[in-house]
Amino acid sequence: MNRQVKTTPRKRPRQDRAKATVDTILAASARVLVKRGFDGFTTNEVASAAGVSIRSLYQYYPNKEALVAALLEQHVEEMSAMLMGELARVSLLPMAQAVRVVIEMTIKAHAVEPELHRVLTEQVPRVGRLARIRELDVLGHRAVTELLKVRQHELAIRDPELSAFLLCTSIEAIVHRAVLVAPEWLRDPRLVDEACALVTRYLGVADG
Amino acid sequence: MNRQVKTTPRKRPRQDRAKATVDTILAASARVLVKRGFDGFTTNEVASAAGVSIRSLYQYYPNKEALVAALLEQHVEEMSAMLMGELARVSLLPMAQAVRVVIEMTIKAHAVEPELHRVLTEQVPRVGRLARIRELDVLGHRAVTELLKVRQHELAIRDPELSAFLLCTSIEAIVHRAVLVAPEWLRDPRLVDEACALVTRYLGVADG
């Protein structure tokens, strides 16, 4: 039974000055989170790192979790925006190319603030609103499902939704693991080639 | 900079009575961890849930993290034992069957205490010795690499190590995600079939 706490921001900044403050706080949060890890993350340090009063921090975020949640949401938002935009565009490409583009975009999305990404995924407990990190996946799955449905006639699959689940999960895991274990692999074209092969062979389309 | 703490057990139980105590403590830890989540996990509650003095707990584990680390190690050990034993045996089977067996074993391994598994993977920060949850993967990768190497002549792959990385990561992620999102899928034979297809098609062997 986990205590549930409100994690929505307390109030929105209205003036520009306040927006700047909030941005400063978020940026400082990211720095502190990366530097200290989730355990060592204290609101007091965030405030002083941001150069604002602890009081100001609590004016906008009701508690510590809300702060981390905001950070996480921002991060997910960035990655999401990057992926979804591209996903819409690839529906015109030949399948093999589409696959490659999506995989490369996934890599690119993971390259945004990889250190923050690491802490958020490895150390932040997936509890309450902090579980929202998964919504990114859900959206991605849905988009890929659609893509597979539309082109099912040229593919060797029976159930687009199931296949989308397998493929999204696999690719995400591969990229994710690579980022955490050995980021340099992501520059190695062989990894991308093999990942493409994994997908295209499964789908039964000619390799790119 | 995360503070590092000793996470090795303080001393080993010598008499049977002591072994029983330690087991009780570990079992209680698991219960409390599942019930309260990692945040709510307090050593005092563990002690009282185990029906032993807090003092006894600290006689064997120097701190909270060591306790969780022990739990995690035990869990990894169980899963690991299950998988590795089987991995050795499949080297005689036809490839398609071997693939299926390994996938089914992976599912079986994840079915051991799934709730504890969830908490350990979702909430326990991967810091210090707690990062050891990954050693399981490393061992698995190595074994699969060997398997692929031995049978490379019948497979459509160039680099067994790279391919092992892709396949292990994918399968683990698929099973893992399924456990967390919708455990009932694991009873659906279609999921297993598709996972097998993903692997066999990539390897270029006839579907089982």
Add this chain to the structure above:
DNA sequence: TGGCAATGTGAGTAATCACTCGCATTCTGG
């Protein structure tokens, strides 16, 4: 059977840290 090692016991403390108290200053829209 006696002596030594191993074991078990709970109240209390010290430290940490999330979060709250009211008031002066700055902006903005009428």
Add this chain to the structure above:
DNA sequence: CCAGAATGCGAGTGATTACTCACATTGCCA
């Protein structure tokens, strides 16, 4: 231009909780 709203400012407290203090009892081997 002014009135009401928005903003910014730390020291301190209350709660939580990991961990420590010494001694009686039990098991084991000589």
